[in-house]
Amino acid sequence: MIEPDIIKDAEIEVLLKDIADVYDYDFTQYSKASLKRRLNRICIIDKFTSFAELRYRLINDASYLQRFIEEITVNVTEMFRDxxxxxxxxxxxxxxxxxxxxxxxxxxxxxxxxxxxxxxxxxxxxxxxxxxxxxxxxxxxxxxxxxxxxxxxxxxxxxxxxxxxxxxxxxxxxxxxxxxxxxxxxxxxxxxxxxxxxxxxxxxxxxxxxxxxxxxxxxxxxxxxxxxxxxxxxxxxxxxxxxxxxxxxxxxxxxxxxxxxxxxxxxxxxxxxxxxx
Ligand SMILES: C[S@@+](CC[C@H](N)C(=O)[O-])C[C@H]1O[C@@H](n2cnc3c(N)ncnc32)[C@H](O)[C@@H]1O
Missing domain, CATH: 3.40.50.150 (Vaccinia Virus protein VP39)
Structure with missing residues (x-):
């Protein structure tokens, strides 16, 4: 499957720094490959057509942060796993x-x-x-x-x-x-x-x-x-x-x-x- 490429590597750094500055949530040391996949997924689901749109929403709408955290973190789990x-x-x-x-x-x-x-x-x-x-x-x-x-x-x-x-x-x-x-x-x-x-x-x-x-x-x-x-x-x-x-x-x-x-x-x-x- 071809992955969408709305967010570029350099933009990930910018976004994570913004979030750390504005909200005190620091994702800068999360693995970039997984973050990139999740960020592109957010853009598709929430219909952001550019990095600038996602960045604007995150910085200016504190209520969007929880949704962002939900999407950026991988929550897959199961009972008695392994x-x-x-x-x-x-x-x-x-x-x-x-x-x-x-x-x-x-x-x-x-x-x-x-x-x-x-x-x-x-x-x-x-x-x-x-x-x-x-x-x-x-x-x-x-x-x-x-x-x-x-x-x-x-x-x-x-x-x-x-x-x-x-x-x-x-x-x-x-x-x-x-x-x-x-x-x-x-x-x-x-x-x-x-x-x-x-x-x-x-x-x-x-x-x-x-x-x-x-x-x-x-x-x-x-x-x-x-x-x-x-x-x-x-x-x-x-x-x-x-x-x-x-x-x-x-x-x-x-x-x-x-x-x-x-x-x-x-x-x-x-x-x-x-x-x-
Ligand atoms: C893949 S799930 C693992 C769930 C469970 N431990 C298991 O093995 O089935 C990863 C969990 O780590 C949480 N997580 C990610 N970053 C975290 C952080 N900085 N502090 C605490 N939990 C975090 C996510 O929200 C997610 O629920």
């Missing part, structure tokens, strides 16, 4: 946290919440739900609103049910929701231990200490420098011997913090083994 990763959480990582009186988990870049509900289900099934608290954060308030409702399209549920079984689940996933026409509503007790909140990994500080941080399929959209800054934020937020989980295409290898972490069993999970600053 089932073997969830199996490792179920059988080893989460049970090893069971000795803490209180388990704090941070899901950074949680999108519409499918990951948070998956973790809540795991915690329930291994009997650790009541001592856990899940902070699920994202830069995009729109996806968090959807996450907090716990209502998902019915279409992908079959796939999620398969993922759940492959991750070691032994029930029918439908015990956790009720079906309503073309969507499903997860039982509200699943979200009683989840706090959904905005947090920008680029500009916001650490806000607690966690035993487990999941940030999956977010760092692939950041350049190396920004990835290193975010790893530092996670390191500051992770308790000694805590775990950091990343997405299938992400790694802490080659980062400034590689020496402080040991990979767990070839999974995309790293244990913090050194806490020197």
């Amino acid at each position: 089932p073997l990763f969830y199996k490792a959480l179920r059988t080893d990582i989460l049970p090893s946290l069971g000795t803490y009186p209180f388990i704090r988990i941070w899901i950074a870049g949680c999108s519409t919440g499918e990951e948070a509900y998956s973790i809540a289900i795991l915690l329930k099934e291994i009997g650790l739900y009541n001592q856990a608290l899940i902070y699920a954060t994202d830069i995009n308030p729109g996806v968090l609103e959807k996450a907090a409702k716990g209502i998902f399209a019915a279409g992908p549920m079959r796939q999620y049910a398969e993922n759940y079984i492959l991750s070691g689940g032994s029930k029918d996933l439908s015990v956790y929701y009720i079906s309503q026409y073309d969507h499903v509503r997860f039982h509200s007790d699943l979200k009683s231990k989840i706090i959904f909140s905005t947090h920008n990994l680029v500009s916001d500080a650490s806000f607690n200490e966690f035993q487990l941080i999941l940030c999956r399929n977010v760092l692939i959209y950041f350049d190396k420098d920004l990835q290193n800054r975010v790893f530092k934020l996670f390191d500051d937020s992770l308790q000694p011997l805590g775990y950091l989980a990343l997405g299938a295409k992400e790694t802490i290898r080659f980062s400034h913090l590689e020496h402080k972490y040991r990979q767990w069993n070839g999974e995309k999970i790293w244990k913090k083994i050194s806490w020197e600053s």
